[in-house]
Amino acid sequence: MTQSYFVIGTDTNVGKTYVASAFVKHFTAQGLKTVGMKPVASGCELNVKNELINEDVTALISASNITADLDLINPYHFAPAIAPHIAAEQAGVHIDLEVIQQAYTQLVCLADMLIVEGAGGFCVPLNKTQTLADLAVLLNIPMILVVGMRLGCINHALLTVEAIQARGLKLAGWIANEIEPNFAMFDENLSSLQQRIDAPCLSVVRWQGELNMTANNF
Secondary structure, eight states: OOEEEEEEESSSSSSHHHHHHHHHHHHHHTTOOEEEEOSEEOSOEEOTTSOEEOHHHHHHHHHOSSOOOHHHHOSEEOSSSSOHHHHHHHHTOOOOHHHHHHHHHHHHTTOSEEEEEEEEETTOBSSSSOBHHHHHHHHTOOEEEEEEESTTHHHHHHHHHHHHHHTTOOEEEEEEEEOSTTOTTHHHHHHHHHHHOSSOEEEEEOTTOOOOOOOTTO
16 A cells, blocks of 8 residues: 655745655665655746756656656646746646645555655645645645754744644654754754654754654654
8 A cells, every 4th residue: 555745844945855855765765666746846947848847846756766647746837936826827727636636646556655745835825725735634644844944943843733733634754954054053943843843853954964764664
């Protein structure tokens, strides 16, 4: 039976793609058929096949060890590097969560392990009424939270954890990712998060460092 995880972040540019790709590589190294999925991506460019694709999706595809159609891996893709719901509105496209769910279901049939990467933060809008959080509820798979370690990270992390729990979702674990070099009081901030987040810290990644799993169940 396929296992899936949904990688989300406390904000944009906190290392979701790095973490999601690392998880894909981790499970492929275990001999599992593993694929990455990014339901919505903005900031895309045309490739040689005249397909809109961005660096995040390319990284997930490169890490995966099975092949799937791009429209399954990335159902919604937009050129402007802006919030997905605004990019969709500009393109005259409605982001339909059921379309994403159908793509997810097809990928599940192909893989042993499926890593889904979010866009922006947990509550980023996807259309006029729904957010990434609504997609998480629809898919109902364990969440992995990437905490961008910088000033303000404790508040951002705890608010996101609260939002996850309020929706009845499971937080499988979290990653502390140092996204600012020489972040002052790194250890103290990390300790504060470990004391307050009721889920395992799966890895602590220092500035531009490697992601090494610390939890045995992964």
